[in-house]
Amino acid sequence: MHFIWKHIMLSQRNEFVRFALEQGVLRFGEFKVKSGRLSPYFFNAGLFNSGAAVGRLAQFYAQALVSSGVPFDMLFGPAYKGIPLAATTAVALAQHPDLAGRDIPFAFNRKEAKAHGEGGTLVGAPLQGKVIIIDDVITAGTSVRESVDIIRAAGAEPAGVLIALDRMERAGTDQQLSSHSAVQEVSQKYGMPVISIASLADIMFYLENNSELAAHQQSVAAYRQKYGV
Known part of the structure; x- marks a missing residue:
């Protein structure tokens, strides 16, 4: 049974990498990223835009959240990228066959407090119970820290972070790389799991099994060797 379940998860991750490529969200080549590094791949979840x-x-x-087995009561989407992710994932969860019709609440924050109407920075369902923070990726962990503060201030429990891609990448300069990836640091700092739909390891597995993209395999492997965990 464990083998069958593992195979299903590998298939799901592989399917997501294919989907990201089809949508132009995942690309291969040479890209200068925010850290200043030259990366052989680029992932921009903002291009999921239809x-x-x-x-x-x-x-x-x-599916990634349900398959993780992490208990949860609601979703929280940090502004701005997390807002549509929380809303649409709540819809998908409501239709998930394993949740037996559970209706999952969600909330999100504004960047600036609203001075009129209901006021404040929070929109949506009241923050309560076990809350999953949903975002696209974790880079510096700033969004997670702010979300954890908001959730705890409301008296709820941050129960995990759900992201699209775990880059499995260490931060810092080439001379002084951090010992852990941003995802590992978030998990250790807040004592909660980080669930990803896919990871750099899944991208590499896809490259190894796709002859049309074989030319990129060596550069991605070298990048992971240098910066990966």
Whole structure:
């Protein structure tokens, strides 16, 4: 049974990498990223920008969360990228066959407090119970820290972080790399799991098994050797 379940998860991760490539969200080549590094691949979840694409993305998020086995009561999407992710994933969870019709609440924050109407920075369902923070990737962990503070201030419990891609990449300069990836640091700092739909390891597995993209395999492997965990 464990073998069958592992095979299903590998298939899901592989399918997500294919989907990201089809949507132009995952690309191979040479890209200068925010850290200043030259990366052989680029992942931009903002390019999931149509109804069909976001709907499919939400299904991947929902399945990754359910498959993780992490208990949860609601979703929280940090502004701005997390807002549509929380809303659409809540829809996908409501339709998930393993949740027996559970209706999952969600909330998100504003960057600036609203001075009129209901006021404040929070929108959506009240933060309570075990809350999953949903975002695209974890780079510096700033969004997670702010989200954890908001959730705890409301008296709820941050129960995990759900992201699209774990880059499995260490931060810092080439001369002084951190010992852990951003994902590992977030997990250790807040004592909660980080669930990803896929990871750099899954991208590499896809490259190894796709002859059309074989030319990129060596550069991605070298990048992981240098910066990966």
